[in-house]
Amino acid sequence: MPEQLADGVYAIEAQFEDVPMQVYVIVGDSVAVIDPGVVTTPEHQLAAGLKELGLSLAQVDTVLVTHGHHDHFGGNGVMKAHNPNLRVLAHAHDAAWIQDVDRYLAESLGPLAPYWTPPAAHTDRIRRLCGDTVAVDEVLEHGQTIDLGRGHRLHVEHIPGHTDGHVAFFHERGKVLFTGDALQGHGTPLLRRPDFYPNYSSVTDYERSLDYFAACGAEIVGTAHANVCTAHRGAQIIADSRIHLAGVQDFLAARLREAGRLTRPEAVAAVLEAWPRYRMGPNVVRSVGAQLDNLVTVGSARRHDEPSAIYEWIA
Ligand SMILES: [Zn+2]
Known part of the structure; x- marks a missing residue:
């Protein structure tokens, strides 16, 4: 059963493989999904959750993508197949990855090539989870408001760090923050493997996203992989994120000094x-x-x- 976070705002559990995940649905005049997961998510989990709300995949007309990672945009193609009039919205900096898996793999893993070579199974898995990509119809700008009707207004905050084009959405009336993957604590807990290490390409950018989360006034925090949290629990994860950053920084400084x-x-x-x-x-x-x-x-x-x-x- 979907969890109601505010009037017309829901979370649907959508674990894939051993990765915990939440997908969010907002029911206004538009029916919007935030991050439709991987290729299997729409038909395996989202459809059942929508059905409990008296809705179907064909009625979802808006997909809001927090950032260009496969577990956030991989469901886009299936969503579009169920509703050809679906609009996909994402920040310009991640749109290229969302629309083109080859480019996503080349630009996200290519810079790591001198230090780490992805095993074929790694890239094969990502390609499989992405399914068919579809075009981004509308580019999201920092500070804009998305009006889904019936009082559902989402503020868009550009918070690079996890990816260059990562955005958070803040549901103004319900005071619900959707963090995507930008609130990482000590990493993403997996169910059968060691945790995913927190993923950021700039420490200062990551710190700025944490500053935004701390200041935005959220009463409910909807993360992608760490469940729905109270403001108190959200503040703890923000603190954990800062502890992680400082801990690794101090450790590396000591190692390098030595x-x-x-x-x-x-x-x-x-x-x-x-x-x-x-x-x-x-x-x-x-x-x-x-x-x-x-x-x-x-x-x-x-x-x-x-x-x-x-x-x-x-x-
Ligand atoms: Zn991500």
Whole structure:
């Protein structure tokens, strides 16, 4: 049964594989879905939840995509097949990924190539979960309001960090915040594997999204992978996110001070050894790179780029 978060605002449980996930539905004059999940989500979970609300997939006319990751846009093609008049809305910076899986894989994993090569099973799985991609019909701008009718107005906040085009939505009347993947705490808990490491390409951008979440006045926080939270629980996850950032930053600073120089793979290996709850993968390689770059930003380190990134302690 969908969980009601506010009048006309619902969460539907949509776990896929061993990844917990929530999909959100807003019923105004438009019927909107926030992040329709992976290719199986619409027909496997969303349809059943909508049915409980007296609705069908064909009645969903708006898809709001928080960001261009496969578990957030992979259901778009199936949604569009059920309603050819469906509009897909996303931020310009992630639209290219949402519309083109090859480009998504090339641009999200390509920069990691010197440090981590995805096994074929990794990219095959992502392609499978994406299904058919469809065009983004409308580009979302920071600060705009989406009016779904019957008093359902969503403020759009551009919060890069997890991806360049990540947006959060704030339901003004219900004071419900939809964070997508930008509220990460100590990572995404999985049911049968080590947790996903928090995934961000810029520490300062990630901190800015946390600042927004803390200040937006949300009474209910709808995350993608960490359930629906009270404001109190949301504040705890914001605090956990900051503890994660500071903990890794202090650890890497100490390592670098001690060693003098560190390559990015050495830094990743050290983090994985210190935090065995995580495993090797794109998230930890990307985020540790962001942490090392942040040590450069704050003046503690210098980065040498040839042949690949080496960081030198200078503070
Ligand atoms: Zn994501």
